[in-house]
Amino acid sequence: MTIDADARTLPGERVSHYDLLGRRDTDYYAVFTDIPDADRAVWDRAKAFTDEVGTRMQGEWDAATYPVELVQRMGELELFTDGIEHPELPHTSPLAAGLVNMEVSRHDGSLATALAVQGGLALRTLALFGSPEQQRRWLKPLAEGTVLGAFALTEPDHGSDSVSLETTAVRTTDGWSLNGTKKWIGNGASGGITFVWARVDDDGADDHGKVRCFLVEQDTPGYAGTVITGKVSLRGIHQAHIAMDDLRLASDAVLPGSHTFKDASRVLYATRSGVAWSALGHATACYEIARTYATERMQFGRPLAAFQMVQERLAQMLDELTAMQLYCRRLADLEATGGLRPTQASLAKYHNARAARRVASIARDLLGGNGILLENGVMQHLADIEAIHTYEGTESVQALLLGRDITGMSAFV
Numbered sequence: 001m002t003i004d005a006d007a008r009t010l011p012g013e014r015v016s017h018y019d020l021l022g023r024r025d026t027d028y029y030a031v032f033t034d035i036p037d038a039d040r041a042v043w044d045r046a047k048a049f050t051d052e053v054g055t056r057m058q059g060e061w062d063a064a065t066y067p068v069e070l071v072q073r074m075g076e077l078e079l080f081t082d083g084i085e086h087p088e089l090p091h092t093s094p095l096a097a098g099l100v101n102m103e104v105s106r107h108d109g110s111l112a113t114a115l116a117v118q119g120g121l122a123l124r125t126l127a128l129f130g131s132p133e134q135q136r137r138w139l140k141p142l143a144e145g146t147v148l149g150a151f152a153l154t155e156p157d158h159g160s161d162s163v164s165l166e167t168t169a170v171r172t173t174d175g176w177s178l179n180g181t182k183k184w185i186g187n188g189a190s191g192g193i194t195f196v197w198a199r200v201d202d203d204g205a206d207d208h209g210k211v212r213c214f215l216v217e218q219d220t221p222g223y224a225g226t227v228i229t230g231k232v233s234l235r236g237i238h239q240a241h242i243a244m245d246d247l248r249l250a251s252d253a254v255l256p257g258s259h260t261f262k263d264a265s266r267v268l269y270a271t272r273s274g275v276a277w278s279a280l281g282h283a284t285a286c287y288e289i290a291r292t293y294a295t296e297r298m299q300f301g302r303p304l305a306a307f308q309m310v311q312e313r314l315a316q317m318l319d320e321l322t323a324m325q326l327y328c329r330r331l332a333d334l335e336a337t338g339g340l341r342p343t344q345a346s347l348a349k350y351h352n353a354r355a356a357r358r359v360a361s362i363a364r365d366l367l368g369g370n371g372i373l374l375e376n377g378v379m380q381h382l383a384d385i386e387a388i389h390t391y392e393g394t395e396s397v398q399a400l401l402l403g404r405d406i407t408g409m410s411a412f413v
Ligand SMILES: Cc1cc2nc3c(=O)[nH]c(=O)nc-3n(C[C@H](O)[C@H](O)[C@H](O)COP(=O)(O)OP(=O)(O)OC[C@H]3O[C@@H](n4cnc5c(N)ncnc54)[C@H](O)[C@@H]3O)c2cc1C
Pocket: 117, 151, 152, 153, 154, 158, 159, 160, 161, 183, 184, 185, 186, 234, 239, 387, 390, 391, 392, 393, 394, 395, 396, 397, 411, 412, 413
C-alpha cells in the first residue's frame, strides 16, 4: 500500500447537515421593543444589507480576502454615520448606530470592523477635527464609502501605551515630513486616506511634543502600507503595517482641531461603545445558533435541548446576552442625552467583550464537532471576538481605566 501523492491537495467538500444561521431576534427582556421608527428604519437597512450579503463572508473569511465593494455598499445604505453629529452628514442616533453595529456583527465581524474603522474612526476624526476644506473634500466620499478611510494610532512598539507613540511630524519650509511605523491599521493599504497620529517635533513651537493628526493620501510618496497576513481573526478585512519614510505633506495636511493625544482618545471613547454593541451582535449569533442546534440535534434518542445540562447552559447564555442588551440600551440612552462618561463606555466594553467570549465558547462546545465547521458560524464568531476583545482598549486597560475612576489612583505604570 502506498500513500497517494495527491492526498495533500485533495479538493474535499462541504457537508452541511444543519441550517443554523437564520436570525431569531432574541429579546427576552423586551429591551428593543420600543425602538423609535426612525431608528428602526436604520436597523432594518442593516438587516437588509446582511440578508443581501448572505453567506458570502464565510468564503471571504476562509480565503482571507477583503470584499471592498461590500464596504462601499454599506456607504450607499448610509450605515457609516455612527451617531456622528455633523450638518453635512445624515443624522443617526446613538441607538440606531448601536443597532447597526450589533446587526452587522451578528452577521460578520470583518464587515462590522470595516464599519467601525470607516465610520467610527475615520469619518468621526474628520468630522471632529478636520478643516472646512478637508471636510468639503473628504467627508462625503468617506460617508458614502467611495473612498476608504483609516485611523493610524497604534505602532509596533506602542499598543496599550499608544500615548507614547514615536511617529514624528517635523515642520519643513513648505509643510511636514512624517517618519515612523504603524501597525494593525484597518484600511491602511486600501488606496484611500489615512488619519495618521504623530508627535510634532519642532523645538520652540507651541505644539512641540504634542500628538496631532495628519490627513495622508495613501498614494503619497513615502507612504507604504502592507497587508498583515496570517491573521486567524477578522480574516475578511485587511489590516496594514504602515511605514512612513520622509513622507512629505503640505502644511494644511494637519487637522486643525487636533491638538493633543486627548483628541485621539476622544475618538476612541466614542467607538468603545460600538465595540460593546458589536460584542452583543456576535454573542446573539452564537446563542441563536446553539439554541437552534440544541433543538435539532438528536443524541441518545432525544434532542440535546431536552437534557438538563444543555438547558442550564442555554440559560447561562441567555443570562449573559440579556445583560449585554441592557448595557447597550442604557449606553445609547446616556449617549443621546450627552451624559455618557468615557468610563461608563469602558465598563460596557469590558463586560460585553468578556461575556461574548463566554457565550461563544459555550456555543462552540454545544455544537460538538459541528462547532468547528465554518458554515455553522460559531467558530468564525469565536475567532473574531478575540480581535474585538483586544482593540479599542484591552480588557486590562478598561479595568485600569475603571480602577482609576473608582479609586482615584492610577495603576497604569
Ligand atoms: C484586528 C485589529 C484591528 C485593529 N485596528 C486598529 C486600527 O484600525 N487603528 C489603530 O490605530 N489600531 C488598531 N488596532 C490596535 C489595537 O488598538 C491594539 O492591538 C490594542 O490597543 C492593544 O495593543 P497591543 O496589541 O499592542 O497589545 P499590548 O499593549 O502589547 O498588550 C498585551 C497585553 O498586555 C496587557 N497590558 C498592557 N499594558 C498593561 C498594563 N499597564 N497593566 C496590565 N496589563 C497590561 C494588555 O491588556 C494585553 O493583555 C487593531 C488591533 C487588532 C488586533
